[in-house]
Amino acid sequence: MWRRLTRTVRPDLAVDLGSARCRVAVAGDRSPVPRLIDEPTVVAVARGGRRVLGRGAAVGRLASQTLGRTPAGVDAVRPIVGGVVADFDLAEALMAVLIQKARRGRRGPRSRVLLTVAGGLTPVERRAAVGVLERAGAGSVGLLDAARAAALGAGLPVSEPIASLICTVGAATCEVAVLSLGDRIAGRSVRTGGDDWGVAVREHLRSVHGLKIGAETAARVVHEVGSAARTGDEATTEVSGLDVAGRVPRTVAVTAEEIRDALADPLEKVVTAIAETVEDCGTELVADLARGGLTLCGGGANLRGLDRYLTDRLNLPVRIAPDPGSAAVRGAIVALENRDVWRHWLTPAARAA
Numbered sequence: 001m002w003r004r005l006t007r008t009v010r011p012d013l014a015v016d017l018g019s020a021r022c023r024v025a026v027a028g029d030r031s032p033v034p035r036l037i038d039e040p041t042v043v044a045v046a047r048g049g050r051r052v053l054g055r056g057a058a059v060g061r062l063a064s065q066t067l068g069r070t071p072a073g074v075d076a077v078r079p080i081v082g083g084v085v086a087d088f089d090l091a092e093a094l095m096a097v098l099i100q101k102a103r104r105g106r107r108g109p110r111s112r113v114l115l116t117v118a119g120g121l122t123p124v125e126r127r128a129a130v131g132v133l134e135r136a137g138a139g140s141v142g143l144l145d146a147a148r149a150a151a152l153g154a155g156l157p158v159s160e161p162i163a164s165l166i167c168t169v170g171a172a173t174c175e176v177a178v179l180s181l182g183d184r185i186a187g188r189s190v191r192t193g194g195d196d197w198g199v200a201v202r203e204h205l206r207s208v209h210g211l212k213i214g215a216e217t218a219a220r221v222v223h224e225v226g227s228a229a230r231t232g233d234e235a236t237t238e239v240s241g242l243d244v245a246g247r248v249p250r251t252v253a254v255t256a257e258e259i260r261d262a263l264a265d266p267l268e269k270v271v272t273a274i275a276e277t278v279e280d281c282g283t284e285l286v287a288d289l290a291r292g293g294l295t296l297c298g299g300g301a302n303l304r305g306l307d308r309y310l311t312d313r314l315n316l317p318v319r320i321a322p323d324p325g326s327a328a329v330r331g332a333i334v335a336l337e338n339r340d341v342w343r344h345w346l347t348p349a350a351r352a353a
């Protein structure tokens with residue numbers, strides 16, 4: 001009774017502060033799936049200034065409507081770049097709104113927060129992310145490795161004496177881990193993901209079609225016709241941009257096949273990270289991995305044909321976790337709600353510095 005009351009007044013929160021999307025989930029919500037706030041990591045500010053529009057409310061989904069075609073007087077800013085806090089104040093403004101949304105506007109004691117973090121972040125980068133949450137209204141902040149969180153969220157049998165292989169592909173970070181008996185046996189953290197796919201598409205359009213396009217348009221092309229392996233749906237899409245030579249607007253048609261070729265180089269980094277992680281495991285564990293295969297998480301797992309491509313390249317069965325983008329934050333909720341079981345995976349923020 002007392003515990004339930006505390007949870008209502010001061011719900012524990014899980015946070016995934018990503019470059020593309022920010023996710024906040026609420027622990028102990030009594031619903032079968034945790035309540036989830038999932039919004040773009042974008043803040044709209046007055047052009048040339050630091051004032052967040054809408055009296056501080058123009059963040060996330062609201063702010064993303066201005067991305068790529070910002071009306072006069074508005075700048076849409078991404079406060080997390082490459083998986084790292086790039087603008088401390090604007091990241092704080094965004095998180096303050098999302099934390100309040102998750103708490104349904106309740107005032108009162110601050111929530112404890114469990115933050116998922118990429119393995120490759122430096123102590124200074126971790127400290128910055130924790131600082132953002134503290135200034136945005138979090139109480140104590142704990143940290144959980146993103147790959148472990150995703151494995152819990154994907155429901156992998158990480159406590160059992162078999163090896164589980166997980167890979168999360170986000171916008172800027174790719175995390176790979178082999179977990180067994182509640183421990184991390186091997187892993188890699190590489191700075192690559194959907195952002196690199198957008199860069200590859202922009203370079204392709206510039207060099208092959210002589211067309212300059214923006215980051216938002218490139219991301220749209222990846223979502224609409226991007227693929228890692230041939231799928232049944234070989235669509236074509238029209239892309240508008242600026243003609244490099246004539247400096248006039250121009251529209252070209254691009255095919256799924258040429259975009260697939262453009263994505264080959266950045267995808268190679270994902271393959272290498274997984275292959276090196278598997279190589280680090282002993283032969284007994286590799287036998288487990290061959291049977292259990294690879295589980296893919298992160299928004300990048302939605303790239304068409306990525307499961308088939310990785311199966312072909314790594315000779316492993318590959319499955320995509322349900323709702324792959326939110327696997328890490330859902331896993332952090334599992335860890336929060338079973339703190340006694342997962343205590344050894346949680347790091348107090350003070351120790352992370």
Ligand SMILES: Nc1ncnc2c1ncn2[C@@H]1O[C@H](COP(=O)(O)OP(=O)(O)OP(=O)(O)O)[C@@H](O)[C@H]1O
Pocket residue numbers: 016017018019020021022082083169170171172173174193194195219222223226298299300301302303304325
């Ligand atoms: N259908 C799709 N096809 C290709 N890419 C996709 C698709 N859906 C989402 N993505 C990509 O997934 C990425 C977002 O994934 P996710 O939300 O896991 O990232 P993030 O947590 O913000 O990033 P990070 O943790 O790396 O900073 C974006 O780069 C987005 O373009």
